[in-house]
Amino acid sequence: DDDDDDDDNQKVIYLGVEGMSCAACSSKVERALKKLEFVDEAAVSSTTHRAKVIMNESLGSKEESEKILIDTIHSLGFKGWLQKKNAKGMGTEEASAAEVQSWLNTVIMAALCTVPLFLIKLCSNNSAFWKQDFVCALSRQTLFEALLGVLTILAVGSKFAVNAFRGIATGNWGMDLLVTTATGIIFGYSMLTLFDCCLNEGGHEHAMFDTAATLLLFVSLGKYLEAAAKKKASGAIAALLRMQPKYAVVLTDVYHDPLEELSEDDEHFYRTLVSSSDTTTSVRPCAELRPGDIVLVEPGGAAPTDGIVAASLSARREAFLDESAMTGESLPVRKVRGDSVFGSSVNRSSAFVQLITQTGAKSAIAQIARIVQDAQLAKAPVQEYADAVASVFTPAILTLALITFLFWYFVATTGMIFSLDARTPFLFALLFGVSVVVVACPCALGLATPTAVMCGTAVGASRGILIKGGDVLEQAGSVDVVVFDKTGTLTTGKPKVTDLIPFSRTCSSEIDASDDASSLFLLRCAASAELNSEHPVGKAIVALSHERSAHSFPVESSETVPGQGVTAILSNGLGSVCVGSLNMVCEILDDPKQSDLIAQIAARLRREAKTVVVCAHEEKKKWYALGVFGIADAPRPEAKHTLAALQKYLKCQVRMLTGDHETTAHAIAKQIGLEPNSVVAGVKPAEKAAYISKLQRIGPKRPESVLNFFGNCFSTKKKPAARTQNTTIDGCIVAMVGDGVNDSPALATAHVGIAIGGGTQVAIEAADVVLIKSDLRDILVTLHLAQVVKRRVRFNFLWATCYNLMLIPLAAGALYPTTGTRLPPAAAALCMAFSSVSVVCSSLALKLYEPPRIFSDEENHSAASFNINEDGTCSWLRTCIKNIRFKCRIWLFALTGIHFYSKFDNIENPSADHHDSDFAISSNSKDKNFRLSRTSSGSGADETYGLNLV
DSSP, X not given: OTTBOSSXXXXXXXXXXXXXXXXXXXXXXXXXXXXXXXEEEEEEETTTTEEEEEEEOOSSOHHHHHHHHHHHHHHTTOEEEEEOOSTTGGGHHHHHHHHHHHHHHHHHHHHHHHHHHHHHHHHXXXXXXXXXXXXXXXXXXXXXXXXXXHHHIIIIIHHHHHHHHHHHHHTOOOHHHHHHHHHHHHHHHXXXXXXXXXXXXXXXXXXXXXXXXXXXXXXXXXXXHHHHHHHHHTHHHHHHHXXXXXXXXXXXXXXXXXXXXXXXXXXXXXXXXXXXXXOOEEEEEGGGOOTTEEEEEOTTOBOSSEEEEEEEOSTTSOEEEEOHHHHOOOSOEEEOTTOEEOTTOEEOSSOEEEEEEEOGGGSHHHHHHHHHHHHHHSOOTTHHHHHHHHHHHHHHHHHHHHHHHHHHHHHHHTTSOOOOTTOOHHHHHHHHHHHHHHHOOSHHHHHHHHHHHHHHHHHHHHTTEEEOOHHHHHHHTTOOEEEEEIIIIIBOSOOEEEEEEEBOSSSSSBOOTTXXXXXXXXXXXXXXXXXXXXXXXXXXXXXXXXXXXXXXXXXXXXXXXXTTEEEEEESTTOOEEEEEOHHHHHTTOSOHHHHHHHHHHHHHHHHTTEEEEEEEEEETTEEEEEEEEEEEOOBOTTHHHHHHHHHHTSOOEEEEEOSSOHHHHXXXXXXXXXXXXXXEOSOOHHHHHHHHHXXXXXXXXXXXXXXXXXXXXXXXXXXXOOSSTTOOOSSOOEEEEEOSGGGHHHHHHSSEEEEETTSOHHHHHHOSEEETXXXXXXXXXXXXXXHHHHHHHHHHHHHHHHHHHHHHHHHTTTTHHHHOOOOOHHHHHHHHHHHHHHHHHHHHGGGGOOOOEEOOTTTOOSSOOEEOOHHHHHHHHHHHHHHHHHHHHHHHHHHHHHHHHHHHOGGGOTTSOOOOEEEEEEEETTTTEEEEEEEESSSSOOEEEEEEOO
């Protein structure tokens, strides 16, 4: 079952949720799901329309639990359905497309009702036909406006009203209630005006059907733009999934066990088979492929799913694959027999034969989609601030609007203000209250984090970096110390045996390595113990035994000592073998002279940056040393410059943590530019986790920036909590980078665990970040991207908060006593729509992210060994500056337009004798001056307003 979680007693259920409009809605659904007794954890996102539920099947069957979950969502007024976890995106793309289409239909309907209102109002100024009374002292214009207003409320307003009433019934007061309240008040007041006109022959100048219609049009337009932007932000994974081919060319009647290693004979067999004219093939849907199938990938074609290169048909027996869709690597990657292949990788060379190893939900592309989509559900700590605000936002705004209405009504009725713009005191105060309701938007705060996390994780996935959640991004953006494992992380992880030193059985001395009998017996015994080892050192010994045809002995049993070595009992009475570190083996040796000899040889090898492995054999209850292996593991070409960039540009402390001997560790550290005090050697796996905990308690901490200070003010947690209960965050934020099983405890203990993609499955599962390319430079990109996303989240929060704090007082009439400027309800609706759209567009700008570039020793052809990519950093800064400049222009012209709207709108003073005016905007790009001019054709003087943007 693809839905099984790591724990057999738990099930992971994915649900689609439709109808959520803001963070308050998703929080309501999440709280309701968590209250169910069989639910352990729940996460809901209004941005992706998805919910993830981890449950224990303590209540009936799984089917009954799923039904209860869906019924719970339905009881809250939302539509819920079960989503299956597969390689087709889990339905999020379809849900996003449906939301966009729904809002587009709403915008079209609103425009069809609103545009005629303005056309009639424009044409009726000089038309007696429209001004003439038709029924009950109501003109044709008023009746037509009322008819269109009713149609707008029924066709568009009902969508908001239904959601609002459902929310009220379940205690969920969101944005729909604000929109429904505002339009309902305006429409109700306009209808009362018409009734008053018919019954008491009153005036109908204050009917505001056009205002209600415009408000709904602008709100719907904003929701459509927001939905379209969210769909674009979540489209990266859908695009990746669409790249999978639908069909594959399968070699019929051929099968190979995917667990068996491909030999040179197998390669020759498949090359001959494909070249033969008698070979039959069939075209099969990729969904029907199974592990063990053999497929043919033609030039220009794509690998149908994950697998291994079985044979290349080129003369050099190699293939070049474009893996840019998975890893972001622009250059084709060379593949030979036995190399792994990602699904959707494009063949840029001759045809090759592929052995299928993983299909469906177990393929890399499906797992990437799952990780990224789960990451978009995981909330960053700062999201708690948005959820807390959203839960009380709507009641607070309605209360503030009521206070605003009462204040201005009191002012108008007591004569404290003389100019009511030809309105009654009630209408004068009502418009202020309605503007407050309309302009406030909780959606911008709710979208600040999830949209940025969505774009950030998608950008990372497109570059081969899988980040497992917004909380990981939040912590990775504040990392103070990066701790590296040595073997397989800072080194290539492909060690080779460079020294093979056999010992004599009778004397305590080393013998000539050319002694084939002694060397062969040493190699066979060591390979027997390390045959099933996953450690790179053990694999190096086994590889040498295969190279020299030293077949291993049969083994009855073996036991691994983490961080030390392995012991094995050989069959047929051949005794026992111990292969491991110097300390482990010397403790069991019976001859102390051999221990002294081993220590001398080990000291020499360690000075050469080689790892020392000792092999001992037990016979007749006596242990003696067979010999010593000297194993060299070269540092990665990019390691030196990556560590330098981390320290110089990201201001991170760097540590190397290894179980190897101190001398060997320091020799490697010298090659990669690490100081001796940054090396911790000779530690066991459990001690690695303890060292991480120690750094978290008392490690060096970078000075807190102003940005982080505001972030901590936003979040309810001053520091992200460690993932182990016994860790106290008094020191620094620690990231651990590793690849092996022995690194998994440290990866789980660190705030941010980063696994090299070529490492073991256990390490990848324990980590928060997975690097598919196994390139250390991606660590710098990960931390840099996390910092950029964190800054963008803070910026979005600051923008959304300041936006509401500035516009709500403006809508409440803060400037009216001094300047006569007010924010009409229609303009308030436009401002509310712009609030959400601007936040989503700000997050979408993350797709312009350019990662830091670091040149490895192999790529360095200039004096500059690395470049923290001024292009990327400056590009982000330039984008921010352009956004700020653009928003400044909008603000300045919006405020000026509001002023003109308030001063010259016909509805504000129907009795005034207005003259026709021509408005013009002129600009001077050289001086950056903008002019908004009004030229009056009447007796009034011309007016010019100038704006200078520097």
